Amino acid sequence: DAGITQSPRHKVTETGTPVTLRCHQTENHRYMYWYRQDPGHGLRLIHYSYGVKDTDKGEVSDGYSVSRSKTEDFLLTLESATSSQTSVYFCAISLFGGSTDTQYFGPGTRLTVL
């Protein structure tokens, strides 16, 4: 299994509070991604990073920000959580981000916003 951990694995929070999810990898892969998984939608890309301090938006980036200060860590922040952000969040990594490259996924974080 790819060395990817996510923390916390479960979190319950209240509307309006800030939340930070962490993804940590031990594979030294250049690319890291954050997805959310919702019933009926599959997985949708929130943000991704193609290097330290290099990030870009995905298709559902509103309300989320990210940071990557080290190769191994990619943080996802919900500045002010809303109930619509209740979801399961997955981090993924890939070596070089090319068309044929495989993305490897972490175990996920289940976030509930009350």
Place this chain on the structure above:
Amino acid sequence: GNSVTQMEGPVTLSEEAFLTINCTYTATGYPSLFWYVQYPGEGLQLLLKATKADDKGSNKGFEATYRKETTSFHLEKGSVQVSDSAVYFCALTANSGGSNYKLTFGKGTLLTVNP
């Protein structure tokens, strides 16, 4: 834009039955195609992939062939087991501008195999 359409589930089969999960795609350029599997409570795992037309990906008895003429990548297995019960996702990578590629997923198909 790029998109993946896979058959809606749930799909319920008896053990040793033949499995087909249909997947078709729309993409610019020459995408790579993937099947991922998600077991209950876990993250996604790569099941198989194909990177060019007519390639066949295979793993654990599952197969899928990259058909450019029909823009399809159907997943098949000749004899399913209870342990194959999971959600299956078809996905593609395509250029998102510059040198970065993004993975686009179908909505997933829940497979339940009964003994």
